[in-house]
Amino acid sequence: MAAKQPEHFHLDRFETPIGTALLVTDDEGALRALDWSDHEARMHLLLRRHYGECALVKGSAPKDITRPLKAYFAGDLGQLSTIKWRANGTAFQRKVWMKLQTIPAGQTSSYGIMAARLKAPNAARAVGLANGANPVGVVVPCHRLIGADGSLTGYGGGLERKQWLLAHEGATFKRT
Structure with missing residues (x-):
């Protein structure tokens, strides 16, 4: 039996030194996508390819994601490994x-x-x-x-x- 696909994800915008990052998370707080605002159309395409049709609702990304990202961009490079992520793919x-x-x-x-x-x-x-x-x-x-x-x-x-x-x-x- 295939895992149930999410019906919606949460979308937040996160400012970085290299532009606005789009953070897509699920209800369990896992990162499902990180892309850039100037590539938002591509992000939607990838989400459809991986998950089918699902709604993106505005919502804040969990601190367990934003805190390590802030630290990474401030120079604490090891923080990325603490971020919980999940992705469909082959x-x-x-x-x-x-x-x-x-x-x-x-x-x-x-x-x-x-x-x-x-x-x-x-x-x-x-x-x-x-x-x-x-x-x-x-x-x-x-x-x-x-x-x-x-x-x-x-x-x-x-x-x-x-x-x-x-x-x-x-x-x-x-x-x-």
Whole structure:
């Protein structure tokens, strides 16, 4: 029997140094999506893909989410791991998202290395697709995947944000 899908989520707006973040949470206080206000249409599309039709109602995100996000943006980089999140996706996507959390702040990995770590060495493109479908960016640090040559590659929130996040964390990469 499939798990019952939520009928609604709560939507809050959270100011960061790189724009207004959209925080989508469920009734249990888990983060279901983190995206940016200038990419709100894409966020709605991803939510529909993962959960079907569900309403977004205005509501405050729990302090267990906003407090660690504030700390992260203030420089306490380890706080992201304390945020409870939940996301629908394929088994492979969930494996990628879990493995992304093993990349420490200040470090990066490439799509090919991530594929090898997942014991799927020929799946670099699939890793990239799963990375791009990550609904809880920043918290699940998809920004830490870069090109094999150290260059920045796509990021749903925009390459400027990816560059800022990596610089904020002290990571080495080729600047655009």
